[in-house]
Amino acid sequence: MRSADKWRFALNALLHNRLRTGLCLLGISIGVTAVVLLTGLGEGARRYVGAQFQSLGTNLVFIFPGHADTEGAMPGLGGAPNDLSLQDARALQREVRQLKTVVPISLGSETVANRERSKQVYVLGTTPQFIEARGLRLSSGVNLPELDWERGQPVIVLGGELARELFPGGEVAVGNTVRVGDRRVRVIGVMEDRGTQVGLDTGLMGLIPVASAMSMYNESGLFRILVEIGAQTDTDRTVARMREVLMERHGEEDFTCKTQESVAGSLSTIMRVLTLALAGIASVSLAVAGIGIMNVMLVSVSERRSEVGLLRALGAGHAQVRGIFLAEAALISAAGGVIGLAIAIVASLVLRSFYPAFDATPPWWSVLAALGVSTGVGLLFGVMPANKASRLDPVVALRS
Amino acid sequence: MGNLFSLALGAILGHRQRSLLSMLGIAIGIAAVVLLTSMGEGTRRFISAEFSQFGTHIIAINPGKAETFGIPGMMGGTTQKLTIDDALALRRVQGVERIVPLVFGQGRVEGGGRARSIMIFGVTSDMPDLWKFDLGVGLFIPEGDWKRESQVCVLGARVSRELFVDGNPLGNFVRVADRRLRVIGVMAARGNIFGQDIDDVAYVPTATAMQLFNREELGEIDIEYSESVITARVVADIKAILTERHGGREDYTLNTQQEMLSVMGSVMDVVTMAVGAIGGISLLVGAVGILTMMWISVGERTGEIGLMKALGATSSKILKVFMAEAIVLGLLGGVAGVLLGLSCVVVIRAIVPDLPLGTPPEFVVAAFLISVVTGVLAGILPARRAANLDPIEALRADG
Incomplete structure (x- = not known):
C-alpha cells in the first residue's frame, strides 16, 4: 500500500463517520483554542507591560533614597535618614558625563482645585526635562520654565484628564489659576493623555517646579532622581559611576539604583511564568481530548474488524494496519489543531479590534507548540487502538 | 427508578473499556477543577490569616485622600x-x-x-x-x-x-x-x-x-x-x-481591617473562579467525549431500542434510560475526579508543605453536582436520538 493510499483510506474512514469525527475535532479544537488564546493573552499582557516601560523613554535609571539589605523590601517607602538632595542630583549632572538628563522628582498627593471643582492627584515637583524623559507631550501651553532648581514659581502643568475635570465644557485651562493645597498657581500648560504609565496615571497629575513642591511638602529630600543615560553608553558602567559619586557624597550606600531594564526584565519573567502556568492548566484539556480520540478509535477498530481482516487477508502487514489507524488519529488531531488555531487567531483579532492597545496575537512558539502537541496527542492516544487493530487475527476478524 | 439505574449501570459495565475512558475524561477535568480551586482557596485563607493575625478590630488611617489608586502617604509627601x-x-x-x-x-x-x-x-x-x-x-x-x-x-x-x-x-x-x-x-x-x-x-x-x-x-x-x-x-x-x-x-484615608479582608477575599474569589474556569475547559472536553460515546452506543444499540419500544417502552422511558446512563457516567467520573484531586492535594501537601491548599467540603459537593450536570448535558442529544427512533425502522436496521 502506498503512503498516499494509506492517508486516503484514513480520510475516507473519518468522512464516513462524520458526526463522531466532528465531535473528536470539537474536543481537540477546544483544547487548542484554549491553550493558544491563553498564551496569546499572557504574551499580550507581557508585551503591554514591556511597552509601558518603553513609553517611559529608554535607558532610564531610578535612584531612591534608602537601601535595604532585606530581600523583598521595597525601597522608596516611607522616609530615610539621609535624603537624596537637589545637590546630589546636581552632582550627578556635573560629574557623570554620560548622563543625558538628570531629573529630580519630589512627589506628593495633593488636592488641585478650580473654585468648587477639586481632585486629589499626584503633584510632582520636577524640572522641564521630565516631560521629555518620560516620553510625554504638551497639547497646549508651555512646559515648566527653566529655573534654577532651588527657585520655585507658582505655575503648574496639568495632565489632560485633570484639566478636563477642572475646566469642563471646553473652558480653556491655560492662563487660569488653580489651587494646589493652600497655594494659588497659574496653569501654564496641559499635557496630552498618555494613559497609565506603570502605576502613575499621566492624565491625572500635575507638574510644578521642584523647589515649589519641596517647600510645599516641607521636604528636604527628593522622592527620586530620574536619570536618562545616553543611548550609546554602557549602562552598567554608568550606574557604577553614579553610585561612586553618591557614595562619596553620602559616605555610605543609603540609596538604591534601579535600571529600567532590571525592573522591566523581572516583571517580564514573572508574566511569562504565569502565561506558561495558565497554558499548562489549559493543556490538561488536550489530554482529555486525546482520551476521547482514543475511545472513539477503539470503538471504530472493533466496528471495522471485518474490514481489517480483509486487509490482512489481502496481504497487509501488521505495520501497515497500524499505520492506517495511526494516520487516522494523526489526521483528526492535526485537523482539530488547525481548527482550534484558526478560532484562537480569529478571537485574538476580534479582541484586538475592540482593544487596539492590547495585542493578544499568539506568539509563534505557541502556534507551533499547539499544532505539535495536538498532533502528538493524537498519535500518542492512537497507538493503543492501532496496536489493537494490527493484532487482529485475519481469520477470526473475517469470520465475525 | 432503581431499575433505571441498574439498567444504566449494566450498559456501562457491558462496555467497560469505553466507559472507563469516558469517565477518565470527566475525572481529569473534575480533578483539575478541584485542585486549582483548592490552591485558590488555600491562598485566600493564607492571606486572610496573614491579615487577621493582627486582629480584626483594627483601623489604619493614612494621610491624604485616596481617590484614584493606592494608599496616599505611603509614597511621597502631602500637605495634608x-x-x-x-x-x-x-x-x-x-x-x-x-x-x-x-x-x-x-x-x-x-x-x-x-x-x-x-x-x-x-x-x-x-x-x-x-x-x-x-x-x-x-x-x-x-x-x-x-x-x-x-x-x-x-x-x-x-x-x-x-x-x-x-x-x-x-x-x-x-x-x-x-x-x-x-x-x-x-x-x-x-x-x-x-x-x-x-x-x-x-x-x-x-x-x-x-x-x-x-x-x-x-x-x-x-x-x-x-x-x-x-x-x-x-x-x-x-x-x-x-x-x-x-x-x-x-484629607485622610481610613481603612478598617474588615474592609481590607473582604476586598482581598473578593479579589481572591475572582482569581480562584477564573483559574477554576480554565481548568473547567477540560471538563467541557470530557463532556464532548461522553457525548460522542453515547452517540455511538445509541447507534450500536438501535436494535435493542427497537425491541424495547416494540415491547411497549415509551419514548420517555427510553430517554430516561439513556439519560441515566449519561448521569451515572458523569457521577462516577466525578467521584473518581474528586478522589484524584484530593489525593493530588494530599501529595502536594506532603511534598511542598508551604504551599497553602484548602478544600472546603462545599467545593467537593459542587464538583459532584458539576459532574452530574456535565453528564446530563452530554446525554441530552444521544438520549433524544434514542427516544425518537421509530421501532419498526430500528428493528429492521438491526436485522
Missing part, C-alpha cells in the same frame, strides 16, 4: 498631614483601646561592629499588643509622652542576630544616622508576613523616628477598638474628630 496631636485627639473616641502613631522609613543601623540597612518603625508602647507581636527579651518602648524623644530602640530578631553575632545586644548601643540608641529589647522571631521579613526591622519611639527622618507628620495611625462596639460607629466618631481638626476637610 496627620500629626501626633491628631492621634492623641482620637483617644477620646468611645471603644478605642489602643492607638499607635506610626512613622517608618529605611535606615542603616550600626552596632556590634557591623551595619545593616533595614526598615525602621517609629512606634509607641502599645505596638506589640496592637500588632500581636511578642517581645523576646528585655523591654519594649516604655509608656510615656508620645512627643518626647528617648534614645532607645528594640531590634527585630534577625537584626539582633546579624549585628550582635555572639553577644547579648541588650544594653549595647546602635548608631542610626547621627544618633546613639540603647538597645532595650529584642522581639521574638516572627518570620515573613507578605514576603517581608518582619524580623529584619528595628523599632524606635515615634518622636525619635520623626527626628531621624526629619518629619513632622505621621505615616499612619493604627487604632484597635473593643469588640463590643460597632465598627461603623467607631469609624464615624474618628472621622468626625479628624475632619473637625483638619478644618472641615476629609
Whole structure:
C-alpha cells in the first residue's frame, strides 16, 4: 500500500463517520483554542507591560533614597535618614558625563482645585526635562520654565484628564489659576493623555517646579532622581559611576539604583511564568481530548474488524494496519489543531479590534507548540487502538 | 427508578473499556477543577490569616485622600498631614483601646561592629499588643509622652542576630544616622508576613523616628477598638474628630481591617473562579467525549431500542434510560475526579508543605453536582436520538 493510499483510506474512514469525527475535532479544537488564546493573552499582557516601560523613554535609571539589605523590601517607602538632595542630583549632572538628563522628582498627593471643582492627584515637583524623559507631550501651553532648581514659581502643568475635570465644557485651562493645597498657581500648560504609565496615571497629575513642591511638602529630600543615560553608553558602567559619586557624597550606600531594564526584565519573567502556568492548566484539556480520540478509535477498530481482516487477508502487514489507524488519529488531531488555531487567531483579532492597545496575537512558539502537541496527542492516544487493530487475527476478524 | 439505574449501570459495565475512558475524561477535568480551586482557596485563607493575625478590630488611617489608586502617604509627601496631636485627639473616641502613631522609613543601623540597612518603625508602647507581636527579651518602648524623644530602640530578631553575632545586644548601643540608641529589647522571631521579613526591622519611639527622618507628620495611625462596639460607629466618631481638626476637610484615608479582608477575599474569589474556569475547559472536553460515546452506543444499540419500544417502552422511558446512563457516567467520573484531586492535594501537601491548599467540603459537593450536570448535558442529544427512533425502522436496521 502506498503512503498516499494509506492517508486516503484514513480520510475516507473519518468522512464516513462524520458526526463522531466532528465531535473528536470539537474536543481537540477546544483544547487548542484554549491553550493558544491563553498564551496569546499572557504574551499580550507581557508585551503591554514591556511597552509601558518603553513609553517611559529608554535607558532610564531610578535612584531612591534608602537601601535595604532585606530581600523583598521595597525601597522608596516611607522616609530615610539621609535624603537624596537637589545637590546630589546636581552632582550627578556635573560629574557623570554620560548622563543625558538628570531629573529630580519630589512627589506628593495633593488636592488641585478650580473654585468648587477639586481632585486629589499626584503633584510632582520636577524640572522641564521630565516631560521629555518620560516620553510625554504638551497639547497646549508651555512646559515648566527653566529655573534654577532651588527657585520655585507658582505655575503648574496639568495632565489632560485633570484639566478636563477642572475646566469642563471646553473652558480653556491655560492662563487660569488653580489651587494646589493652600497655594494659588497659574496653569501654564496641559499635557496630552498618555494613559497609565506603570502605576502613575499621566492624565491625572500635575507638574510644578521642584523647589515649589519641596517647600510645599516641607521636604528636604527628593522622592527620586530620574536619570536618562545616553543611548550609546554602557549602562552598567554608568550606574557604577553614579553610585561612586553618591557614595562619596553620602559616605555610605543609603540609596538604591534601579535600571529600567532590571525592573522591566523581572516583571517580564514573572508574566511569562504565569502565561506558561495558565497554558499548562489549559493543556490538561488536550489530554482529555486525546482520551476521547482514543475511545472513539477503539470503538471504530472493533466496528471495522471485518474490514481489517480483509486487509490482512489481502496481504497487509501488521505495520501497515497500524499505520492506517495511526494516520487516522494523526489526521483528526492535526485537523482539530488547525481548527482550534484558526478560532484562537480569529478571537485574538476580534479582541484586538475592540482593544487596539492590547495585542493578544499568539506568539509563534505557541502556534507551533499547539499544532505539535495536538498532533502528538493524537498519535500518542492512537497507538493503543492501532496496536489493537494490527493484532487482529485475519481469520477470526473475517469470520465475525 | 432503581431499575433505571441498574439498567444504566449494566450498559456501562457491558462496555467497560469505553466507559472507563469516558469517565477518565470527566475525572481529569473534575480533578483539575478541584485542585486549582483548592490552591485558590488555600491562598485566600493564607492571606486572610496573614491579615487577621493582627486582629480584626483594627483601623489604619493614612494621610491624604485616596481617590484614584493606592494608599496616599505611603509614597511621597502631602500637605495634608496627620500629626501626633491628631492621634492623641482620637483617644477620646468611645471603644478605642489602643492607638499607635506610626512613622517608618529605611535606615542603616550600626552596632556590634557591623551595619545593616533595614526598615525602621517609629512606634509607641502599645505596638506589640496592637500588632500581636511578642517581645523576646528585655523591654519594649516604655509608656510615656508620645512627643518626647528617648534614645532607645528594640531590634527585630534577625537584626539582633546579624549585628550582635555572639553577644547579648541588650544594653549595647546602635548608631542610626547621627544618633546613639540603647538597645532595650529584642522581639521574638516572627518570620515573613507578605514576603517581608518582619524580623529584619528595628523599632524606635515615634518622636525619635520623626527626628531621624526629619518629619513632622505621621505615616499612619493604627487604632484597635473593643469588640463590643460597632465598627461603623467607631469609624464615624474618628472621622468626625479628624475632619473637625483638619478644618472641615476629609484629607485622610481610613481603612478598617474588615474592609481590607473582604476586598482581598473578593479579589481572591475572582482569581480562584477564573483559574477554576480554565481548568473547567477540560471538563467541557470530557463532556464532548461522553457525548460522542453515547452517540455511538445509541447507534450500536438501535436494535435493542427497537425491541424495547416494540415491547411497549415509551419514548420517555427510553430517554430516561439513556439519560441515566449519561448521569451515572458523569457521577462516577466525578467521584473518581474528586478522589484524584484530593489525593493530588494530599501529595502536594506532603511534598511542598508551604504551599497553602484548602478544600472546603462545599467545593467537593459542587464538583459532584458539576459532574452530574456535565453528564446530563452530554446525554441530552444521544438520549433524544434514542427516544425518537421509530421501532419498526430500528428493528429492521438491526436485522
